[in-house]
Amino acid sequence: MEKLPPGKLRNELLREVIFPNLGVEDGKVIYGPKEGFDSAVLEYDEKHYLIVATDPTLGVPAETFGFFAYHFASSDVAVFGAKPRWLVVDFVLPPGTVREFLERTMNDLNGECRRFGSAIIGGHTGVYPSVREPVATTTAMGLVKREELKLPLAKPGDRIIVTDKVALEFAVSAAYFRADELKGFLTPGELSKLRSLYRLETVLPDALIAKPLVRGMHDATEGGLTALHEIADNSGLGFVVYPERLRLDPLVEKVLDFYGLEPWSVSSTGTLIAITPPEKSNQSIAELHKNGITAFELGKFTADKKRVLVENGEEKVFPTFKGDPYVELYSKGLISP
Template structure:
């Protein structure tokens, strides 16, 4: 099955961490997209995150840079360096040039330097695959699992930003045939310029107890990941989640839930109630819209009988969407369109 491993299968992978190193203050864990490494003799922490990207064919290089840098930014760091591993299905010089130019231009826009990587042809692929490792530094690492009961949940920009751009480019004809206007599709395709959350994170990180950027599986998966990482319950109201008209049009046309599909471009942040106004003012000053979509509560899934009823061994953390319990991350709703 295409997509992320489920929590149980992923746990097996995350259990293989190699040699112990006391300088690793945050290592592999479900819901944590970046590692934190304490540098000997330095006041700053090195933040490292890695991500592959292949399915967004028209903008794979651009999105790959943003997705990797977003993970570093959502950990409270400023992205500074990238390594780029590129697998190509053939030795097509035009395709190679297109991807590398996308990577170069986007890295320049974000302000990160590409410091190394690897490139090769792999005929088993049917499209390019970019695997990025981003690195940055911070004096305050913000973990996904830092939420506290009472925190408010903020979401910047809106749900499904990345998916909207993909639908309007890779699936433009299908959207058009389903009744989406050319004007709407042109506007939606422009969302590719908004998938970075580096400015969002920089604006809110001083107030945030936790940050996370929705990617595959969208906002709902991000909420599950944060809930499990922090062992809390996240209560969210669907009507309070910002969804742009272009996102609604494209998703409705192809039967996609905007809360359950690729969400790069939005930042999910937990903020203490007495700092919500401060966070929103900081975001507004940066020209970034944000809405309060819910709150953090004590972990209701600590009830072992309730956990057993839904067949989970890992019982920490759950999500309530309009009161309905979501215990497992959904499969991204764009995948069936590629299959």
């Protein structure tokens, strides 16, 4: 029997197993499950669409659990142009979970809800002997005006604008889960600083700022910038990326060097990919900078369907998603509540 690989399901499995088994057709569904689409778009009223996204939170440090229970799903709603308004949250917890973990999680989750104007409207909580670690499943919903809907689709010439959090998720996780390995390479202060950067692992504020100026958006989660392939596939395009334009946090770069990793396919949750018309590229970057978010133009989408890195005038094939080093960190780094 074929065993499924760890991490998110590969696109061929989605096409062969998931997508053919989606129940009845419903005319209210404008966009349902689709590769590269992290939210559903439903008809709401004559002026609005309802954006719905679901994400699990697991394999994260206990102190970050409430933050991510909010932001993983809410970020997916934001990149479609909507503010997360309603949340349904399930907590499935292992035996031995302490009350203090639940209290901190709910306090943090409540704090993010109040910061962005979201209401928790339901869910489920329970402790079960078959569960090995805390798992939160969050469904986030929000409304967007029909003319303001953003889809992860590009046109030839659109610029690839990226915020400077590429590979941050991997580096922060390594600082938590592999601190012993990194102690001889990073100082205690550097490890502590990396851990504190988990609060940057969201595209929610980035997307709300960029929304008026971009054509579409995507959060570079598992697989990192290889998400560009999904955008290009759905758009019938290619793209060109210029590695010398890539900006990495110096600490993130040190961690990647330590593990001998390239930045292109490493988990980068919180990194916004903004698909931007060329005439609005500079303005979108300036607007993000004005709000304290560093962004840069990494490349562009092309009518030519090649997907390449251009370095020193030489073209190289842009990597595809074959696996994410984050999965290994997660599998060896389970943290008890």
